[in-house]
Every structure is written in structure tokens, then in C-alpha cells.
Amino acid sequence: MSNVLCFDLYRYQIIPIAREFQLHLDREVDYEKVIRQKNSHFAEALIAATFRYKRQLLVHSLDVITPSENFLLTIAREKQVSRYTEDFKKEQIESFPPTRIFIINRSDVQICAVERNMYFSHTDVIVNKIIAPEINRYLKKNYLTAKFSAITDKNSFWDFAKKNEGKVTSIEFHLVTPNMSNMSAMLSEELKSVAKGTRAATTNVKLKSEHKNYLEVSRENKQLADIVNYAAQGGGDVFVKITGKKARFVLGENQVTIDIPSSSIDSESREQLPKQISEYVNGYFR
Numbered sequence: 001m002s003n004v005l006c007f008d009l010y011r012y013q014i015i016p017i018a019r020e021f022q023l024h025l026d027r028e029v030d031y032e033k034v035i036r037q038k039n040s041h042f043a044e045a046l047i048a049a050t051f052r053y054k055r056q057l058l059v060h061s062l063d064v065i066t067p068s069e070n071f072l073l074t075i076a077r078e079k080q081v082s083r084y085t086e087d088f089k090k091e092q093i094e095s096f097p098p099t100r101i102f103i104i105n106r107s108d109v110q111i112c113a114v115e116r117n118m119y120f121s122h123t124d125v126i127v128n129k130i131i132a133p134e135i136n137r138y139l140k141k142n143y144l145t146a147k148f149s150a151i152t153d154k155n156s157f158w159d160f161a162k163k164n165e166g167k168v169t170s171i172e173f174h175l176v177t178p179n180m181s182n183m184s185a186m187l188s189e190e191l192k193s194v195a196k197g198t199r200a201a202t203t204n205v206k207l208k209s210e211h212k213n214y215l216e217v218s219r220e221n222k223q224l225a226d227i228v229n230y231a232a233q234g235g236g237d238v239f240v241k242i243t244g245k246k247a248r249f250v251l252g253e254n255q256v257t258i259d260i261p262s263s264s265i266d267s268e269s270r271e272q273l274p275k276q277i278s279e280y281v282n283g284y285f286r
Helices: 018-023 031-036 038-048 123-142 154-163 189-197 222-235 268-284
Strands: 004-016 059-066 070-076 079-084 090-095 098-105 110-115 144-150 168-176 202-208 236-242 257-261
Touching (some): 004 031, 004 038, 004 123, 004 222, 038 059, 038 098, 038 144, 070 123, 110 268, 154 222, 189 202, 222 236, 257 268
Antiparallel strands (some): 004 144, 004 257, 070 098, 168 202
């Protein structure tokens, strides 16, 4: 019987860096062309990258499942493990426990599925401390940056709001500027136009009640529901504070996962896995 591996899901968005355009005014930089070629640049960065964690160079391999679109990245930290020899002596040997990351890199679908691994505290460390810095080092040369956000359960936000009705004092949204039409459609034109007009990488919005009052949080508020849905689908994060509590609710902590049999990863059927991951995410939010 095959072991089942758990993968956390992330969405990434590749957006232009306004500062890099401004630093190269002496060059002719076609802004629209940069946007059109963003996925090609991402693929090139992924192929060229090496990866480090806490200054330690990681062992890695990159399997190109579909050129420029679907990849299986495997990384590993060297570990020293103990074993006993045939004459019952204890010795230390090197071990490289792998972590697999499926990366879907299409103009309309940009998803990472990251295997949970006991040797890293959380998959967010793998995405935002290991992969993102190295990828962005290459993307920066083409005036781009990649922002990774967890794909989360939007119902966790509404369940928390209902449970704490009359107690919510603030809601803070940290949103990545959308660069895919299917994601962009979720946000209001006003919010998108401000973000894109200023070439902002992220947009932070905070709703706060007056002292000893509370916010009315309802699914019937379409703009609020759209922003929560956008954030949940990997467009950012949401933070909620309630009266009488120091700790706050964090949408990003309610991550969507997918289980994949290990036998699928190690066989020819893995070519179908990126499609299955994408369909799973789309089906989750229908």
C-alpha cells in the first residue's frame, strides 16, 4: 500500500518592480512585454537557481515535467543520523531526506504544492525563506518579483467572525496586486486601479472600529466577501482582532492541503499531477 504525502498549497503572483524601472530610465524597457514574458522569466530563474537555508547550501534537483510550465523541485538538507554497524558499533552517516515541490507556472495558473517535512518548521519556510529569495534574485534582473501566499479556507474567516459576532474590532488585509485575470476579477475596479496605477506590489487595507465599538462582518457585504475570497485563493492574508484577546485570527494559518500517494510521484503518472493539483484548487473554491 502506498504512503500518502501531505502537500500545502500556495499561489504565487509575478509582478513588476516599479523601483527597478525607475533605476533604469536610461534603457528602453517595455513594461507590457515584461508582463507578457513573466512566466518565461520565472521558469528561467527556477532552472538557474541554487538554494540555501541558514547559509547551508541545499542539495536539489529539478525535473521538468512540461517545458516552462510544470516542474518538480526536490530539495534536501544534509542531516547526520546514527546507525549501528554489524559489529554493534554506533556511527554517524549523512542523510538527505527530500522535500518535493510541484510548481505550476502558467499565465493563468501559478501554484506551488509543497510537501510537509519534519526537517523544516513549516512549508512557509520552504516557500518564502528558500525558494522566493533565490527566484527573485534572478527575476529582479527582468524588473519582476514573485509573491507567494498560502491558499486557505475562506470559511474559517466567516466561522470565526460568526463565533465572535459583536467582538471584532479590526480587520487587516495584506493583498498582493493581481497579475492573472481570473484572480483580478475578484477585486473591485477601484482597488485594482489604485494598486496598478501606482505599481504597488502589495496593498494593505485596515478596517478599525471606534473605541468600545465593533465591526459588522457579513457575507452580504459583497466587497468584503470578494476581498476575503481573493485572499483565501492565495492573494494575500487577513488578520482579525477581537475585543478581550491579544492573539489575532490569521487566515493564512488555515491552509488548504492535498494528499498525494508517494507512488504517483515516483512513477510516470506524475505527469498528470500538476493538472490534478490545479483542478483540485479550482474545485475547492467553486
